[in-house]
Amino acid sequence: TPTCQIVPPGTLDLTSGPLAALTTLPIPIYTSPVSQYLHIDADRTAIPFIPGGGLSRRILSSLSDTWQIPTVCLLQYVMEGDNRADAQLMAAVVSKVLQVEVPNWKQPSSWGHGLFGTPHDQTLYG
16 A cells, blocks of 8 residues: 655645655655545535544644644555554655664564454363
């Protein structure tokens, strides 16, 4: 799944500063696959509708035009299940955007056990 970006309106110029690499990386601008406004009288916003995006659109839409911190949103849609590879991909993208070298990613120890719940007691099945 490709990673996409949303740059909220009013964001400072990204060509300088910690997010400058974002302007040169092949990360496409996100476009929503669905209607932008669920209701005719819905609030109009420059941030596209993000299916399954939780509070992302609301947070990005709430940023003031006078916000002085360069802000972007990186999106990556993933399937349900074991998303460790997706997390590694997103971490790699973020490190590229921030131009930070991370030689060896270490996944949280909690991901190694109980990821899909605890094992079933096999004696239950005879």
